[in-house]
Amino acid sequence: MTPDAPAPSPATGSASPVTGASASPAVPGAPVPPPAGGAASASTSPRAADIWRRWRGTLGVLAVMIVFVTATVVLSQPRPGGYLDPEATAPGGAHALVQLLRDQGVDVRPARTVGEARALAVPGSLLLVGRTEFLADENLLREIDSLPGDRLLVEPVTQALQELAPGVSAGALTDVKSRAPECEVPAAVKAGTVMIGGTSYNPPRGWTGCYNGSLISGAADGRTVTVLGSGEFMTNRRLAEDGDAALAMNLAGSRPAVVWLVPSAPQFQWDGEQASLQDLIPAGVKWAALHLLVAAFLVALWRGRRLGPVVAERLPVVVRASETAEGRGRLYRSRKARDRAAAALRTAALERIVPRLGLAGEVTPAGVVAAVAMRTGQDAQQAGAVLYGAAPLDDAGLVALAGDLDILERQVRDS
Numbered sequence: 001m002t003p004d005a006p007a008p009s010p011a012t013g014s015a016s017p018v019t020g021a022s023a024s025p026a027v028p029g030a031p032v033p034p035p036a037g038g039a040a041s042a043s044t045s046p047r048a049a050d051i052w053r054r055w056r057g058t059l060g061v062l063a064v065m066i067v068f069v070t071a072t073v074v075l076s077q078p079r080p081g082g083y084l085d086p087e088a089t090a091p092g093g094a095h096a097l098v099q100l101l102r103d104q105g106v107d108v109r110p111a112r113t114v115g116e117a118r119a120l121a122v123p124g125s126l127l128l129v130g131r132t133e134f135l136a137d138e139n140l141l142r143e144i145d146s147l148p149g150d151r152l153l154v155e156p157v158t159q160a161l162q163e164l165a166p167g168v169s170a171g172a173l174t175d176v177k178s179r180a181p182e183c184e185v186p187a188a189v190k191a192g193t194v195m196i197g198g199t200s201y202n203p204p205r206g207w208t209g210c211y212n213g214s215l216i217s218g219a220a221d222g223r224t225v226t227v228l229g230s231g232e233f234m235t236n237r238r239l240a241e242d243g244d245a246a247l248a249m250n251l252a253g254s255r256p257a258v259v260w261l262v263p264s265a266p267q268f269q270w271d272g273e274q275a276s277l278q279d280l281i282p283a284g285v286k287w288a289a290l291h292l293l294v295a296a297f298l299v300a301l302w303r304g305r306r307l308g309p310v311v312a313e314r315l316p317v318v319v320r321a322s323e324t325a326e327g328r329g330r331l332y333r334s335r336k337a338r339d340r341a342a343a344a345l346r347t348a349a350l351e352r353i354v355p356r357l358g359l360a361g362e363v364t365p366a367g368v369v370a371a372v373a374m375r376t377g378q379d380a381q382q383a384g385a386v387l388y389g390a391a392p393l394d395d396a397g398l399v400a401l402a403g404d405l406d407i408l409e410r411q412v413r414d415s
Contacts, residue, residue: 091237126255132160167204183210187250191243198230339391
């Protein structure tokens with residue numbers, strides 16, 4: 001340090017270089033400004049909060065509407081199912097009847113398999129059996145017959161009828177229509193007229209038949225068995241007609257609990273175990289199907305068309321225009337197509353004449369003939385015969401027409 005250099009101030013300490021904007025000296029008692037980053041965050045946070053406060057009500061309403069519409073669509077769409085399916089809301093299902101029974105306190109227990117029905121059936125319950133065409137196995141029918149409780153058989157097939165309602169035989173088929181009970185069965189008398197029909201049954205001794213034999217009821221092996229020739233009155237489609245709902249509820253709701261056995265697929269049983277449809281398919285069939293799929297894929301690859309890019313190739317020879325015209329002429333001559341040849345000559349001549357006439361807009365034959373006659377001084381009738389006349393009758397006439405067109409075109413060009 002030289003003698004003339006000033007000593008560092010005790011307040012600032014040692015001097016240090018300052019780059020960029022010079023910092024102003026701190027004034028005692030003055031407020032210190034916040035850093036730049038804090039200012040930016042303070043200016044953006046209130047803006048985002050204002051936007052949220054402004055739109056949160058609208059977004060909330062939209063969210064509620066979306067949830068409501070989604071729930072409505074999911075809950076209102078029909079649930080598919082087969083005939084007399086207790087869960088199905090389709091016209092052939094029985095969801096409406098099941099809901100009415102549950103509203104009256106009846107415990108409806110749906111069962112898809114005989115095993116489920118065996119687990120749900122209890123003494124004092126009612127076993128409703130439908131779609132017996134899926135219960136063709138004798139072991140399954142014997143197991144159903146051993147279950148406790150009364151029986152309500154809906155449209156049983158012959159094998160199920162013989163096993164579950166012995167002594168009952170099927171009669172004639174009748175139309176489903178409104179019928180009076182004409183019997184003393186309390187369930188039918190209370191319901192009155194019902195849309196029923198289908199198979200009519202011959203009741204054995206001690207049984208009672210209603211609705212022209214479409215409903216029979218009696219006692220067998222200490223239980224009440226009721227056989228229906230048609231279950232249409234129990235479906236969603238027919239339940240609101242006549243006394244259908246009353247009869248369906250009187251029959252299906254006669255006990256505190258009803259096991260609703262309506263299978264949706266064929267069922268079989270071996271050694272007391274339930275087998276699925278997939279178990280019935282032999283292993284060789286699966287391998288054969290796989291081989292067929294692979295073969296079909298390979299054939300598709302072999303026979304499929306493979307379109308590559310377009311390749312431009314030069315013609316091997318150059319055909320002169322005169323040869324093309326001569327070839328077309330010979331073709332017309334061999335077929336005696338003088339009308340087509342004349343039309344081709346006139347079309348070509350008009351394509352060259354009309355632009356020279358300066359006609360604008362829609363060009364008509366009358367306008368072309370008038371313009372040609374005015375331009376060349378020829379008779380309009382003669383010009384029209386040349387341009388739009390009849391086809392020649394022979395080759396000489398065709399040659400003459402070609403000459404006349406050539407002369408007329410030359411006159412228009414030179415005028």
